[in-house]
Every structure is written in C-alpha cells, then in structure tokens.
Amino acid sequence: MKLYTSKAETAAASVVVVDDMILTKEMPTAAGSKMLEGYRSLFDAEMITRLHAAGYEIGGKAAVGEFAIDLVGETAYDGACVADGILRNAAAEIIKAGEAKAVVGLDVNGSVRRAAAQNGLISVKPTYGTVSRYGTVPVACSGETVSVMAKTAADCREILEAIAGHDDKDGTSLSEECCAQIKSGGSIAKPAKVAVITGCNLTPDAEAAAKLSAFGAMLEQNGISVTAVDAGVLTTASAAWNILMSAELCNNVSRYDGIKYGYRTENFENIDELYTNSRTEAFGVLLKTAILYGSDALSSENYMKVYDKALRIRRVIADAFAALFAQYDAVLMPACSKMVYTEADVQADRYISFAENCYTAPASITGLPVVVAGGVQMIGKAFAEPMLFAMAELYEKEGK
Amino acid sequence: MRYETVIGLEVHVELATESKIFCSCSAKFGAGPNEHVCPACCGMPGMLPVVNKRVVDLGMTAGMMLNCHINRTTTFDKKSYYYPDLPCAYQTTQWFAPVAVNGCVEIETSKGKKKVRIKQIHMEEDAGKLVHDIMPDTTHVDFNRTSVPLIEIVSQPDLSGAEEVIAYLERLHALLRFAKVSDCRWEQGSMRCDVNLSVRPEGSSELGVRTEMKNMNSLTAIARAIEYETARHIDALENGTEVLVQETRRWDDVKGKSYAMRNKETAGDYRYFPDPNVMPVVIDDAWYAAIEASLPELPEEKRARYISELGLSEYDAAQLTQSRALCDCFEDAVSVCGKAKDAANWINSEVMNILNARKMNFDMLHIDGKSLGALILLVADGKVGRANGKKVLAAMFDDTTIDPAVYAEENGLIVSHDTGMIDAVIKEAISSDPKAVADYKSGKEKAIMALFGKCMKQLKGNCDPQVLHTMLIDAIKATE
C-alpha cells in the first residue's frame, strides 16, 4: 500500500503533507498519472510558499487517483491503496497515522470530502477563490478548490488560515478583504436553522444515513433547528458537473502530448502516432472516458445542447442555494452513499465516481464552502467557513 | 459573362506591448530561440493566465480607431487544436464577446471613397514557431512568440479586388501605427493577413464558393495572390477546369500559385468554450474615457492642421505625417523652439538624412523632439553654425540624453563672437595666399571661397558665415 509518492525525512513538529496534485520544486508531481511520472515542476505552488512562510515543513506528497477525479484515489497509475479489499485514501491514512498535522490537496470531484467523511476526519473545501490555485495541476478549473483535511477542526482552520489570501498570480483569486472573512473567528448566530437535504440521486445506505441523522440530532441538542428539504434541482448538479469537469479536463490534459515533457511512447513513426500512442499508453480508462465525454460536450454540434446547458444549470443551482440560504444558515448533505468503498464497487462500475459525486457536485459547481465533520457535509454560503467550523466544533465537543 | 470578386480579410496584428498577454515574458521580436519563455507560455501545468491590461488598452484603442462598438464586458475563450507550436494544445482567444464589433474604415481608391465594414476585433495569443532547417528530418520549436498578444481584425466581405484590399491594408497600417497599437511590420510577421475570396456573376446577390488564402507576407504578394485566385475561380466557373470547394489554400509567392492545404492542417472542430481561469474583463466608464482621450489625431487631421495652423507646405506636412514618430518629434520640437517651418525643415532634411544613412525607418526615430527644438533654437539664434548643428544632431542619435547646448559647449561647437580672433585668422589666411587675394581683386569673385574655407576651418566652423564673409571682404579690400 503506497501512501506517499515522495516523502521527506523530517522531524519537524509542524509537518504538512500535500497531495500529488500540488506542484513542488523539491519533489516530483505525477497527479496520479503515468503521463506525468517523474515530472518536476520549475516552481512551487502558492500554498507551498505560504506554508513555508508560516513555518510548516512539507512532509511529502500523498498519492492521488489519476487527476483526482475518482472516488478516493483508486485510479493512481502505480496502484490503488487497498487494505482487505477496502479502498483507502492516502491522505486520510497519513493523518490517521499521525504523520502530518494536515494534508492539503485539490478537491476536483469530491475525493477529499469523501475520504474525510469515511475516515472520521474533518475537511474544509473553502469558498472558491479564497485559496490560490497557482501551482495546482489543472483539471476542472471552474470548480476545483484547494482543500484541507485534518483530525480536528482547529487544525483545519489553522492550515486554511496559512494558505488563504489574495494572489495576483491567480486571475480568479478574490480580494484580500473577501479572503479575510474566512479567517475570522466564527460563531453560530442564534436561532440557527439548518436544512437537511433528502431525495439525493443515490439513497445513502443505512450507515451513511445514520451519520446524517446523528449529526442532525446533535445540532438539535445544541438548539439549532433542523428541517428536511427535498433536493429539488440539486439533483441535476452531478450531471452538469460531469459535463463541465470532463470538458475542462479534456482541454486541460490536451497539453500532455508526449513532446515537451512527461511520458513519450517509444512506438511512433510520425507526429500523429507520437501524440496518439503517448496518450493511449499513459492515460487510464476513467481519464480517457472523461476526455471523450468532455470532447463531445464541447463539439460545435453539442455545445449549446450540452455544455451551455450545464453552464445554465450551474446558475440554477446557485439560485437554489441562494434561496436555501435566505432561510437556513447551513445545508446538511451526505458526502457519500456508503461509509466504505470496496474494490468490488469499482469493478462493478468503473464510472462510479461520476454517480457518487451527486453529493459533492452541488458545492463543486457553485464554489460554496463545505466543512466535512461526523461523516457529513455542511455547506454554507460564500465565506461562511467560520460558522461551519463552529458547527464542526460542536460535533467534536459532543463526541468527547 | 462578367464576374465580380468578393473579398473579406482577417488581419492579424501583434500588439506593441512590452510583455506577453498572460505572463511577464518579453514580447519583443528578435531574441535567440526560447529566450523569452517561462512555464506559463510553455504550457506547463499549474500556471494561471493573468490578463495584461495593456493588451486590453490596445484592443480598445484599435476598436475606437476603426469606429467600432466596444463591448464593455469582454471575455476570453479557449480554442482547441493540436499543433506542436501550441504548447497547451489550446489558444486563448475571444469567441463569444470580442472587445470590439461593428466598425468601419474609409478607404480611397481610383474609384473614389468607400466604407469597409469591420465585423469584429478580438484579442488572442500568438502561437510559437516551428524551425525546420537546423537538422535534417527534425523540427525544432521556438516558443518566443507563444502568447505574444495579437488582435485579429475581421472585415465584412466588402472588398472587390486587389486595389481595394491594398488601400484597406494601408489604411489599417497607418491608423494602427498612429495609435501605437502595433509596429505593423509585414517582414517580421507583426502584421499578417488571410484573404477570403469568392467570385460571382456581376450583379448577383449570392456568394460563390469561398476559399481562404494564407501565408502572404507582403502587399505585393497579397495583390498577386488575389489576382491569381480570382482568375482561377473565373476559369473554373467559365470553363469548368475544376470544381471549386470551400477550402484553405497556401500562397506560394515564388511559384506564384496557391495550393490547397492538406485537410489535416485545417479541418477540425475548435471546441470553443469560455476560459474559466480568466474572469470577464469589465470596461468601466473611467477606463473607456481614458482610452478615448488617448486616441491620436488621424494622419489627415494632423496634415491639415500643420498646413492651416502652422503654415507648413503641403509637401512638408505630407512628409511628416507619414509616421507618428516623425509627428511626435516635430510637435515636441515646435513646443520648444516655436519655429514650425524650421522644425519641419530640420526633420525632413537633416533627420531624414541620418535615418537613411543609418538604414533606420521613420518609426525607429528615437531622438528627443524637445532636444531637437533646443538645437533648432541654438542654430536660429546663431549660437551654433548649421554645419555644426548637424554634428550635434548626429550625437543626439547616438545618445538621446544629450543636451544640445551642453554638448556644443563641451565640443567647441559654439559660434565665436570674438572679432579679434576672427581678424587674426583672416590676416593669416590673406598673408598665406596672396594669389587668391590678387585673383579676387582682379574680379574673380569666386577666389574668395578658398580664403573663406580656410578661415572657417581654422575657426572650426564656429563663426557666423555672414560675419566672416563681410570681414573677409573688408580685409581684402584693405590690403595694398
């Protein structure tokens, strides 16, 4: 079982591990793909610079699935982390083993949130634009967000504070004033109200459903009202996100052509074969599927029917959230349909992450902040991280 | 049957920015291979595009110069295709909301004046360059040009032949250079043009089969290509020599023929979509007003003003308004010396001479117009002789920071008003050349030139020629 793609020898007290979607000068970055095996970036990601500046040491690179679009890392080109047939997430294992204060990674398709939920950890996917994406391997730029996973809400918040802030090198980076809001100390306004989403595309199994009701009960015990709300248009988020993510992915990975860097086939007679064979040999099946799917969505024939429609659904979902936040302080949702994934699950359906993301896609597509605690997602309006952390801390207190 | 040609142009112009469109690499032409590159313009993962505001400034400027409507919210989109000179396998361009739309340009040909409509102007990044001749069977890639900012000016199919096309291109060339949008150098590829051409029976309102021609890098080549392609179309329609198909053709200027490009090079679906990493650029009123205020007078406006307000001749005004650099130099010089005719004269003769001698074009004129004005004053006031003034001017070309008065002083180029010294020089000249004196006295007036030259040389030119001439005649007359 391979947790690290690189590991530094360090005895530092404040070790942070980053996942293999984050570019580092000191260590190679493969993004889980044979295409980038051994690739060494010429520059550090902005969050690496910020972590160094705040006195943290980078303890290594946690393995990820190919371009981080799978469930929890099972599509890594050099093998999945599996124990007893159960899929393990490298970042979560590193944290549980106490080898790092936190893991900072790129949440493309919800893998960070699913891993935190399934391993009883805390994670935060901050408001889109509050943490620079400079130096992250690009996949689905319109929604992917640098996220933090740790044992406690306090550790998550501490690392988020170190990496958040405006960055001129990222055109989508928000102003310093906006970013400062997610760093402020949080409290829960009384009387607080939370909506629990029911009727998602996939029905959670008994264990996952129990997590959700336990979390709701905990909130109620703390004087927060909990109301069940039907998912409504949120059920379209997965389909729309699959289109947007695949289209952007198709475009972003088209730069890996076997010419400038990365994997190059030995089997070619001309440039077309060089392109085709390099990509055929290096990319895995889930990635190839996403490339074809995204390419089709962007074709001039399908653009309006498919891609543009997905963009419009993104606005509909944002409006639906705005309506929810007019009434509720936070929205509670499962993070996954079951609390463990097995090898058999992926063998039965190799595209399972494109269905399982029905829980994570609503926040991915809208860029809203999410804190995972107690095995569930709490989604807030933009910059609501402090309040979401405060709710996670209620859960932590109850747990003790 | 009589036919008419219908032509629309796509003109690419590299913008005159210091740096590239999305990174801080230099956008200058002429560096060694891959010297102006960074991870961003080489398409390495993790770099994000940050729009160079100067590019939008110049895009707006071009739009306003060509009477376009400026889209106050303008967006960037990705265009996907595989080619080894395109490091990301996509080009960032403007597809959905280009910076400027619906403009027009007035041109003048032998048939009179005509308005050519502009469909749109969009901003985009250039691609790199493939180099095929370093090693056999090997192609090298130079990414210096990658992400150099361009605008593409798309006209409506309003042009009817080579003469109109050339007039249109020359007009664009003049307007864009005047507004300092681009240096528009065909030979360096900073101005390029694709020609969309079709032919139809005269009077018909339907368009014929259209072909697009690429790879023409001079006005002559464009004119030749249009004539060739028009003849090819008419021949096909008239004699059925071939069936016309909508295609992209490459112009071979050496052979004087166009060839269909391989389908592979042109076919394909570009899969345009909005670039999620570049936020829409919103042009507020202040920004719009600032660009509007920065627009230059048109060349013909300047020409008219130089004649009516500054009293220049038609010829001088026409010479100066060939180039924005000449106009700027002239106007700066006049602001200091207040002598428009002198300034025009200096630029159109002395400055031009130096430019020619140094094989520089007008746009490379770099001397400070204000210093030129100061020099003109020195000469007009008789403090520096005209010939020495040219020496100062030459020095100003070598070092633009020179103060003409200081330079003249330090290099002994100031006119002497010391008549005692002039007297002594004259006496010596007369005594050394009694023959010239005798010749002059016997009526050979030209003989004085030898004496005059000798004195001037002795005085290093620092003498008012009138004064020297008068004093010399007086001295000769005073000899026995």
Ligand SMILES: [Zn+2]
């Ligand atoms: Zn660059």
